[in-house]
Amino acid sequence: MIQLQVIELSKTFQRRKVFENISFSLRDCDSLVITGPNGSGKTTLLRLLCGFIRPTSGQIIYSEQGHNLSWRQVRQRLGWVAAELVLYEELTAIENLNFFAKVRGLSHTTADSKRLLSMMALERCGNDPVASYSAGMKQRLKFAFALLPEPEILLLDEPSSNLDEEGRRLLDSIIEQQKQRGLLLVATNDPREVHYGETLLQLGAGDVSNNEQRFTF
Amino acid sequence: MNKDLRSELRTKYAINAIVMFAVITLAAISFTVGAFALAPQFQAALLWIVLFFSASSGLPRVFIKEEESKTVNALKLSSSPLGVFLGKLMFNLILLLILASIIVPLFIALMGVNIKGLALFVLIVVLGLLGLSGASTIVAAIVAKAATKGTLFAVLAFPILLPLLITTISATDYAMGGGTITGGFSHIQILVSYIGIMLTISILLFEFVWQE
Numbered sequence: 001m002i003q004l005q006v007i008e009l010s011k012t013f014q015r016r017k018v019f020e021n022i023s024f025s026l027r028d029c030d031s032l033v034i035t036g037p038n039g040s041g042k043t044t045l046l047r048l049l050c051g052f053i054r055p056t057s058g059q060i061i062y063s064e065q066g067h068n069l070s071w072r073q074v075r076q077r078l079g080w081v082a083a084e085l086v087l088y089e090e091l092t093a094i095e096n097l098n099f100f101a102k103v104r105g106l107s108h109t110t111a112d113s114k115r116l117l118s119m120m121a122l123e124r125c126g127n128d129p130v131a132s133y134s135a136g137m138k139q140r141l142k143f144a145f146a147l148l149p150e151p152e153i154l155l156l157d158e159p160s161s162n163l164d165e166e167g168r169r170l171l172d173s174i175i176e177q178q179k180q181r182g183l184l185l186v187a188t189n190d191p192r193e194v195h196y197g198e199t200l201l202q203l204g205a206g207d208v209s210n211n212e213q214r215f216t217f
Numbered sequence: 218m219n220k221d222l223r224s225e226l227r228t229k230y231a232i233n234a235i236v237m238f239a240v241i242t243l244a245a246i247s248f249t250v251g252a253f254a255l256a257p258q259f260q261a262a263l264l265w266i267v268l269f270f271s272a273s274s275g276l277p278r279v280f281i282k283e284e285e286s287k288t289v290n291a292l293k294l295s296s297s298p299l300g301v302f303l304g305k306l307m308f309n310l311i312l313l314l315i316l317a318s319i320i321v322p323l324f325i326a327l328m329g330v331n332i333k334g335l336a337l338f339v340l341i342v343v344l345g346l347l348g349l350s351g352a353s354t355i356v357a358a359i360v361a362k363a364a365t366k367g368t369l370f371a372v373l374a375f376p377i378l379l380p381l382l383i384t385t386i387s388a389t390d391y392a393m394g395g396g397t398i399t400g401g402f403s404h405i406q407i408l409v410s411y412i413g414i415m416l417t418i419s420i421l422l423f424e425f426v427w428q429e
Contacts, residue, residue, distance in 0.1 A: 051428075052293060075294055086287040090227045091220070099220045103296035129227075145291065 002064050002077065002152050003027040004049075004183055009058035011044055018044050019203055022058070026199075031175075031184035033194050036203030042187035043082065045203070046155045049185065050080055062153070074153070076104065077182075079146030081139075082157035089131035093117055093141050096130060101148050108148070116144040120170060135162040143174060152182035160190060168192075221279065221308040230282055231312060235275030239320045242267050247327035260330050261389035265382055267324065269349065270371070271316055276353040277370040279305045280361035298424040302354065306419075309350040309357075317346055333395030341392055341401070344408040345385035351412055352377050355419035358426045381411050 003025065010020035018041035026032055034042050047053050049060060051071040062069040087096045094113045101108030117126045120140040125133065130141065139162045146154065160168055175196050178184045186196045194200065225232060246263055255263075283289040292301060321342060324330065332338050356374045363369055388396075388404035398405070 050294065052290065072297065078294065080290075080294060082290075084287060084290055087291055088220070088224060088288055089286070090224050095220075095223070100291065100295045103292075103300060 001028045002062055002069070002182060004153070005059070005061040005063070006049075007059040007061070009045075009048065009060065010056045011041065011048060011053075012056045020057075022201070022203075024199075024201060026183050026185075029179050029182060029184075030199065031179055031197040032186070032199045032201055033197030034185065034187040034201045034203060035189060035194065037189070040203035042189075042203060043084070043157055046080070046082065046157050046185065046187050047084075049155055050078065051075065077149060077152040079149065079151030079154045080157075081142045081146045081155070081159055083161065084157075085142050085145070087130055087138075087141060087145060090129060092127050092129055093122060093133075093144070094126045096141070097144060097148060100145060104149055106149060113144075116147060117141075119147075120144045121166065136164055136167055139163055140167060140170070143170070147174070150181065151178075153185075154178045154181075154183070155185050155187075157187045158190070159186060159188070160193060221304060222311065225308070225312075231275035231278045232315065234278070235271050235312065235316050236319060238274040239267055239271035239316060240323070242270060243320060243323055243327060250328075255328070257330075257393035258386075258390045260328055261386045261393060263328070264321070264324050264330075264389060265345070265386050267320060268313075268317065268345075269378065269382060271320065272313060272349055272353055273371045273374065275312065275316075276309050276350070277357040277360050279308060279354070280357045284361045293427070298427045299420065301427060302358075302420060302423040305357075306350060306354045306416075309354050310347060313346045313350050317342055330393065332393050334392040334397055334401075337396050337398050337401045338389065338392035340398060340405065341385055341388040341408070344405065344412065345381065345389075348381045348385075348408060348412045348415060349378065351415040351419060352381065355415075355422060355426070358423060362426070377415075381408070384408055384411070 004027075005025045007023055009022045011018045022045070024032065034045060036042055044053070048055055051060075051074065062074045088099070091099065094110060094117070097113035097116060098108065098110060101112070114123060114126060117123050120143055122137060122140055122144065125137065130138065133141065146156075159171055163171060175184065175186075184197065186193060188194070188196075224230070246267065250263075283292060325332065353370075353374060356370060356377060360370045360373060384404055384407045388401055388408070391401050391404065
């Protein structure tokens with residue numbers, strides 16, 4: 001099982017300190033919810049955990065059985081859903097999933113893409129270009145993309161954005177499955193999503209010293 | 218690369234820009250100097266100027282499009298940097314080969330070019346396009362990260378492509394005059410070396426450009 005250790009992590013954009021000295025660790029099937037007002041750094045923290053940006057100071061260590069994993073190894077086992085995740089609009093959902101599975105090096109067929117789309121209740125529009133999808137359908141497709149590698153680490157940023165009631169039920173089921181499979185981190189402001197994690201990390205906006213409040217349910 | 222080609226066929230994002238730019242430039246050149254019997258040296262220079270600036274109008278888009286449409290995040294998460302670079306390189310090369318297959322015959326017809334050393338000419342065009350796509354792909358990746366992408370590509374690419382342009386112009390001039398592959402071997406050596414160096418540097422640098 002993958003372990004995640006975040007040690008005194010700080011991020012500054014030009015002169016603006018987003019947060020500083022965040023530390024936490026997750027192992028086995030732990031789940032963490034990150035909350036905080038707009039601008040507190042929830043999305044930035046998830047981007048750091050994906051390896052898209054580098055921290056100003058501090059460390060992010062993914063390890064397994066005592067061995068540190070490279071970012072390439074981490075990404076192969078990581079799923080991510082966020083507003084900043086955009087799939088190819090000119091391609092169909094099936095083409096998108098097939099393409100990303102191929103570049104990930106997964107043994108994946110069109111039938112697997114259809115199964116994922118069916119799981120997200122998108123099976124009827126698998127051959128339609130993503131450009132024709134509604135915002136909610138695109139959000140569901142992002143989950144299908146994130147679940148491609150059967151991720152051991154799932155990072156969700158405002159996961160219920162644009163989802164209807166049925167979509168929220170699907171999200172609940174994905175969350176429950178992920179808690180059996182590996183690590184789960186959810187960044188949210190929605191009070192209905194706080195229960196997704198066993199642990200809560202509260203980030204503070206402006207007052208960066210207020211970042212380390214942690215509550216364990 | 219297949220994804221890029223499929224995407225390009227549906228959006229015509231780069232091909233329209235490249236071909237339209239090339240045809241307009243070619244038409245302008247042929248109207249202004251077509252009536253004169255230009256020396257092969259000038260014809261070779263004009264041909265490569267058209268190819269270089271046409272490439273400048275379309276090749277950077279392979280990365281700019283990923284950045285602007287924000288699909289870059291999904292790609293970064295899923296693919297290795299080397300895989301991305303090689304895919305974009307192949308796509309740019311195919312785009313340039315399509316461009317050359319339209320522009321070169323048009324140029325020959327409109328400018329009344331007489332190519333006496335056809336084998337060397339074809340080889341130089343292919344090697345030149347390979348060098349152009351190799352250098353353009355890494356510069357395109359750098360330019361895509363910049364806030365002002367507009368004219369930056371031509372400015373950044375020009376000094377890097379200058380040795381290639383000088384060699385291809387000189388070799389094309391030689392081929393037009395009836396040069397053979399054996400006689401143009403020194404040009405071929407320079408072009409192959411340039412391509413080798415450029416691809417090696419690009420592969421080494423790309424991961425840093427791509428991840429930051």
